[in-house]
Amino acid sequence: MSEPLFTAAEQKRFDDEIAVLLSHYPNDRKSASMLPALRVLQTIKGWLPPEGMKLVAERLETTVAHCYEVATFYVMFHTEKPGKYVIDVCTNLSCALRGAEGMLKYMEQKLNTHAGTRGEKYFLRETECLASCGTAPCLQINEDHHENLTKQKLDALLEKLS
Amino acid sequence: MSVLTEKVMTRDWGKPGQHAFKGYQERGGYQQLKKVLTSMQPAQVTDEVKRSNLRGRGGAGFPTGLKWSFVPSLEKNTKPRYLAINADESEPGTAKDRFILEYDPHLLLEGIGIACYALGAHTCYIYARGEFKHPSAVLDAAIADAYANGVFGKKLMGTDFELDVYQVRGAGAYICGEETALLESLEGKKGWPRLKPPFPAVVGLFGCPTVVNNVETIAALPRIFEKGADWFARLGAAKSGGTRLVTLSGSVKRPGTYEVGMDTSMKELIFDKEYGQGMPEGRSVKAVIPGGSSAPVLTADELEVKLEFDAFKPLQSMAGSGGVIVMDDSTCMVRSLWRVARFYAEESCGQCTPCREGQPWMARLLRKIEEGRGELADLDTLMQVAQSIAPWPPIGLGNTICALGDAGALPVQSFVQKFRKDFEDHITQKRCPHGDKPWGTYGEFQ
Ligand SMILES: Cc1cc2nc3c(=O)[nH]c(=O)nc-3n(C[C@H](O)[C@H](O)[C@H](O)COP(=O)(O)O)c2cc1C
Ligand code: SF4
Ligand code: FES
Secondary structure: OOOOOOOHHHHHHHHHHHHHHHOOOOHHHHHHHHHHHHHHHHHHHOOOOHHHHHHHHHHOOOOHHHHHHHHHHOOOOOOOOOOOEEEEEEOOHHHHOOOHHHHHHHHHHHHOOOOOOEOOOEEEEEEOOOOOHHHOOOEEEOOEEEOOOOHHHHHHHHHOOO | OOOOOOOOOOOOOOOOOOOOHHHHHHOOOOHHHHHHHHHOOHHHHHHHHHHOOOEOOOOOOOEHHHHHHOOOOOOOOOOOOEEEEEEOOOOOOOOOHHHHHHHOHHHHHHHHHHHHHHHOOOEEEEEEOOOOHHHHHHHHHHHHHHHHOOOOEOOHHHOOOOEEEEEEEOOOOHHHHOHHHHHHHHOOOOOOOOOOOOOOOOOOHHHOOEEEEEHHHHHOHHHHHHHOHHHHHHHOEOOEOOEEEEEEEEOOOOOEEEEEEOOOEHHHHHHOOOOOOOOOOOOOEEEEEOOOOOOOOEEHHHOOOEOOHHHHHHHOOOOOOOEEEEEEOOEOHHHHHHHHHHHHHHHOOOOOHHHHHHHHHHHHHHHHHHOOOOOHHHHHHHHHHHHHHOOOOOOOOOOOOOOHHHHHHHHHHHHHHHOHHHHHHHHHHOOOOOOOOOEOOOOOOO
């Protein structure tokens, strides 16, 4: 027998949060809650496993294909298991003018990885402007935002990743 | 000199407890909503907003009251109406709305109450970009706090007007800042912009009349009703009411997000001690992108321009989203434009041929030139490709479904025209003249 998707506690959390989401939309528009619903699933499981996608489709009264169409359009959704740490480094213009490219290279060396390569521990990737242009350079580690970065600050951050 | 003497939007930023209902209310918060609900008719509210000369802070500078007046009357169209707040903030160079969410979220929520009353909207969705973990958490807490204190719900501020406010978080797609892509995303779909007309004011969310406004636009409303539409209009300049938030980034001594007067000049923003404090030692301005990376670039000779919305028109540029990106004279123009072009290539949704094919093509040509493999003919090709996406000089309507097409074409057209010699130097010298230091004085990671 395959493992169940959720533990009992996770199932309850999923059910409760989906019920709240559905109450935010007109009754005949259940599938409007697709983005927040996928976020609920990803927050619980760390990614969007196929059995979870089926469940979302059922609850939102839509198709699995619709779920995937949406999930693959948005870069923050993971339809494959990402590394333990997803690290998004902004290299857009304002950040580049404050050292972002050098920061990315420094991280590639320190973490022994290449930007864009999905590793088991680190998934380091370049990203676009994160609304930190006046406080550049910046990055996000598993969606936590860090700005005004220097070598010293970055070293301290990376040290905490185990 | 016209440096702002009185803070308006940022007046209460950083004051203790401002992000919570209690702190906000203690400083007079929610009184304007109460006043509007109990002493004004909805149409009067829209008239006041018109008189205030409030203009959209999301990029286009469209007059807000006028936009509201496009919503058909309930006699003509009985469907529910919606307000959607654009908190997608993704135009490169722009970082202002996040600070409203982080420092003064109730200012936005009070503005939402006022706008929804004027529009007859009983539901508002705030669409925040997915990367805003912290700002969204502050906003969620503020919404819950407002419900708990009897602001929202069946009885808005105790009146008979019903209003529900929900935050929806995006998931990483720049295009969802475009208003019709935002509506698609709110409907649970991928963010593909819609053909216009019909405009959202008539056929928007779920096929109903919908107004889409930027965070900063709506957060201005409580001040307008506190001090009056005339005061707000006078505070501004020409036909732009109020003050603006601008994000100053790149090669300046003190980058950051500042509130400025509409008659503050670009030069003052960059050099004044209250703002950017000038260029790095020994360096001068090479180029300035004035309104987010899609706004046509300015040269050092064009810095007298005021930051008011219409002042940029004679320069064939725009005030846009207030993202001011400064490049000093040791910055490579080709490399900078290539990075901008890569962004629009990456973010094109792929619906229209000129945008889907043209943006990556421009990025490839720029890479070729930057890497010293370019020919002079490539510059002509580059301009032709840009021209096929959106005409130059900009007339505000390109050949594509949405303005992302223009957003990618205008930087190319303006950079190549204004800095043609830099592009030619790369081609004739077959290398980047800046070697491995293309990013200017602060371009090294330290
Ligand atoms: C590609 C593209 C991206 C946009 N991104 C944003 C954005 O992130 N935030 C925003 O408020 N407006 C953005 N806009 C402008 C919106 O379409 C819309 O004009 C705006 O939200 C209207 O609000 P306002 O009238 O208050 O400015 C974008 C437009 C385009 C074409
Ligand atoms: S212009 Fe580009 S982003 Fe806009 S709809 Fe067309 S292909 Fe999509
Ligand atoms: S360019 Fe990096 S945060 Fe805006």
